[in-house]
Amino acid sequence: MVFCGHCQDDCPYVKDPDNGIICCGICGKVLDPNIYDDGPSFVKDSSGQSRLRGSIIKAIEDGCSISRERTEAKGRDEIWQIVHGLHVSGGDDIICTAHNFYKLxxxxxxTKGRQTSHVAAACLYIACRRGEKPYLLIDFSDYLHISVYVLGAVFLQLCQVLLLGEHPIVQKLVDPSLFIHRFTERKLTYMCVLIYKIQKTSSYIRIH
Known part of the structure; x- marks a missing residue:
């Protein structure tokens, strides 16, 4: 566990074994902005003697490769489409949170061997649970026209990779009160349409 200034809490961390980047496992914030060489290096000083020297290989600000940037952009586009397709509230904040999970x-x-839309949906679902948004996994699977079991497997595997298995995001049961407003609004819309049709039919009967 490490303390994350963004989450203001002790959070699990994720370390990329390839380049040593350490990120918060919840929000994706980079906790160590520099990548350091794990191994020792030796240089000769002015007297010709070898000495140990540590060196910074590169900084995270050096940027990602073009391929990485394109992949990140593709993931963000998928998240944006799902957010607007399901009318998820939160705007850029929920998109950024989900995109941080996607980058992790x-x-x-x-993402290797998995469809971008599936991973993007799983990341957005985690962000929705973190923000207590009234959405179920089946909402995302219906939008993508895939089995909820397929998306559920991606979600659970992603939680394991991001060390979220014991986090309240996964363990805590979804509060049913979150869905009251959403489903009552649907019911009211349905009733209004039904009343309109009844009134229209009644008017037609009176005329004829």
């Missing part, structure tokens, strides 16, 4: 998935090579 990339860091762990989780």
């Amino acid at each position: 998935a990339l860091d762990n090579s989780f």
Whole structure:
């Protein structure tokens, strides 16, 4: 566990074994902005003697490769489409949170062999649970026209990779009160349409 200034809590961390980047496992914030060489290096000083020297290989600000940037952009586009397709509230905040999870998935090579839309939906679902949004996994699977079991498997595997198995995001039961407003609004809309049709039919009967 490490303390994350963004989450203001002790959080699990994710370390990329390839380049040593350490990120918060909840929000994706980079906790160590520099990547250091894990192994020792030796240089000769002015007297010709060898001495140990540590060196910074590169900084995270050096940027990602073009391929990485394209992959990140593709994931963000998928998240944006799902957010607007399901009318998820939160705007850029919920998109950024989900995208941070997506970038962590990339860091762990989780996207290899999986469809971008499936990973994006799983990341967005985690973000929705974190923000207590009234959405179920089946809402995302219906939108993508895939089995909820397929998306559920991706979600659970992603939680394992991001060390979220014991986190309240996964363990805590969804509060049913979150869905009251959503489903009552649907019911009211249905009733209004029904009343309109009844009134229209009644008017037609009177005329004829």
